[in-house]
Amino acid sequence: MFAGTRRRIVSIWFPRLATDRALRACPVEGPFALVQRLGSAETIFCLNAAAEAAGLSRGMRMADARSFCPGLVSRPARPDLDARFLAGLRRWAERYCPWVGLEGTDGLVLDVTGAAHLWGGEGAMCADIRARLERAGITAQLGRGDSRGAAWARGHFGDPAAEADLLALPVAALRLDPDTVTGLQRLGLRRIGDLAASPRAPLARRFGPDLLTRLDQALGHSPEPVTPATEPPRFATRMTLPEPIGLESDVMAGLTRLLEPLCAKLSAHQAGARQLVLTLRRVDQASQQVELRLAAPMRDPARILPLFVRGLAGVDAGFGIDQLRLEATRVEPLAPAQLGTTPAASPDRLADLLTRLGTRVGLENIHRFLPAESHIPERGFLIAPAAFSTAQGGFHAPRPRPLRLFPPEPISATGPTPPRHFRWRAMPLSTARATGPERITPEWWLDDDSWRHGLRDYWRVDTAEGRRLWLFFTPQNPGWFVQGEFA
Template identity: 55%
Template sequence: MHRRIVSLWFPRLASDRILRINPVEAPFAVTHHEKNMERLYCLNSQAVQQGLVQGMGLSDARALCPDLRTGPANLHADHHFLSALLRWADRYCPWVGFDGNDSLLLDVTGSTHLLGGEEEMLEDIHQRLTHSRLHVRSGLAGTRGAAWAISRYSKGIVPQDKLKIALSPLPVAALRLDDATCTALQRLGLRTIGELMAMPRATISRRFSLDVVRRMDQALGDQSEQIEPEAPKISYAARITFPDPIGLYGDVIAGLERLLNRICNKLKRQESGARALRLICQRVDQAAVQAELRLARPMREAECILPLFERSVRELDAGYGIDQLRLEAFDVEPLPLVQVDANTAHQDSGDALDDLITRLGSRIGLDNIIRFLPAESHVPERAFVEASAAYTSPESKWPRNQGSQRPLRLFSPEPINATSRIPPRKFCWRRMHFSLVKATGPERIAPEWWLDDPSWRSGVRDYWHIETKQGRRLWMFYTPRHPAWFVQGEFA
């Protein structure tokens, strides 16, 4: 079976996208900022009839056409619109891909008979796109390069055995060559593809780059060229519309439960879990209120997610009523199935902790709930890091300290009035007087020389475990280079 490729080129994609929403019966152009000035980016048919061309400066265009209306370019919106057209083109074949920023490629091999043939399929494409107020040019050929050339420099369908005849009268630019190469070929008198094909291949490769020969082989089918289809993006969203407005908490929860079941079933089929969900309530006054839920772990159980929405749903302002609910999961992670075994109970305990973090996070924010994780450092204040509890797992194996015991409470060093090398028998700390009962140490800790830490510029520290008569157990250190004593922690 011979390969058949369709190229759909939308020469006025940017302007058609805007005019479909806000139609105007006047010259219209989409502009963008280029080389320190506003230039015309895309024109409608009325603007072209006035003599305007793409790339013209906006001031010159207004001088030539005072009635010109303009709008700013939005490349992101154009790509989103082209992506919608790509999904629409799936009705004709399953193999559809982008070709630049304004065209699509369809591999219709073996699928044209479903619509009655190649001519009937192209006619159906043009009718549907014209009905949607879109300008399109198409080309159907046996290669990707030939289809691209026909859509831009000719029209119609090229039979498989007449590929070379159809390409011969087209300009060399139809081979998808850059402007500099096309200009160089035209200076040598090679204006059409037929004239270029008549030249010896060795001469072409010596005078020009191998890209010219490669593009010619791709257009003629001597070198294969694949279409890269866009992977379908799975949308985890559901919507429900009510015949009469609702406003009671129980009604909203009942609708939310139905939406959750639909999304969670889809998540289960994809072996994924949601990290964040957003409930959008459309009110009868055209205003929208929303409730957002962020989860401490990926979940796909509707019965577990629904109670977590309770607080945020109660705070919603229903106004004069809600006539539509929309639920979407916008942060989805892989969540493969696991075998149930003896360790399931341990996993359930971890899930219970994550659910608690989720409930607390709905009140104070997930980013405000942190946990400590070990870090590779022998310096006490840098032996741990603070991490978000929702996006990290607890560390069960903390490194064992080879020296003295570390205090449970650690704070910035606080000086006391003592300078002797041995621990002071009496000292004052935080306006409280203490008497020494027992001192264990010292444990010498050297600074990390590769880090410039101002708090460690005093040199090494000799740490002591101090027990006082008043019952406080302190963690103190002495700095030999600059004699002084500091309290940095307290044991429980």
């Protein structure tokens, strides 16, 4: 900033950021609100102008809101999508100046010092911002000032058509908490001018130093910088070739040169790639992409390179490829590897195997078993994709469980002890040894018809014919069933 240049700040407030974001994706005619759950009650998180006109407000319980407005359309609030939408607006606002920061969860702050003349002045620049946001269906209020606090106050409480007198705005425009605002109003200090004319020492003793800090920031006596948000790093490399290539070996050689700097950048950020996209541009300007999804975060070029072979086999080079671009489209944290002379077991070989199989059948189709907190045999495990879950121990049971489980199959037998002779799957069997019973009670809180009707007494039965079966007896409705077989 040049000496003598007056600092100028523009504040953009999006009072309906959440609903504007939701309505852009799926428009709704009439009253609309986003709902969040607080405790056991659903309350309004954000609402559109039609809902406000119907008498609704933020924080209102949904039961009361529907009594006021029976035609209200609602959806669950998504603060994560709102934050992503605001980040996109911040990047868009960089067209007006390079210094753009976030203002809470629903606003932006722009340091337009030395940049407004490129748009014909501040007035023309703000008019262009309003017009573009209005065309996009986004409600916004703008404020300008010599300080960040003054711009925020005018954006939230001032006249949108003019640069309002800062001293005439209410004390709530100083970004104070509601209790402080209420306390000041009870003392008769309702305007910023009233507060600025009052003795500072009594105010500091009663309300603390934050009150005077906010006042000085709004009046420009205390600096408050605008800090632009940092962009996340992009993990991509590109190579333009002087002569077109068409052989798979040449593409692999170029890919080797792209992987080394990409993996070095991943290592510098302590990250690993989970998904890579190789874009091959041909001389006729057509492009082909080879996508590689990894079973675990990786940043080792020697391990990644062979995994591209299967994808490159189906590439049509046409009249030649003149540009290669490699990008890590999905990145996850990956801690530095421990260096040492003693070799240790590593899960890298399993991850490489899952990746190779995943390129053929899809990573989602390779599963592993995970333990679950349940004493019911059918619910003692979960099935999850192996590439997106971590292997866990914890398969503990009070007694051994069979290797094979299947739906209960009835057999003809009576009495609470295992039968000496029975038929199962058309095979006559004789009991040589029986171990049990192990009584398992139903989990009454689960909606499972097969486990809601009483107890089961499980027995481990070794037959004279060599079969080792898992049988159970139901005392409440006498009957015998086979549910598993031991190895």
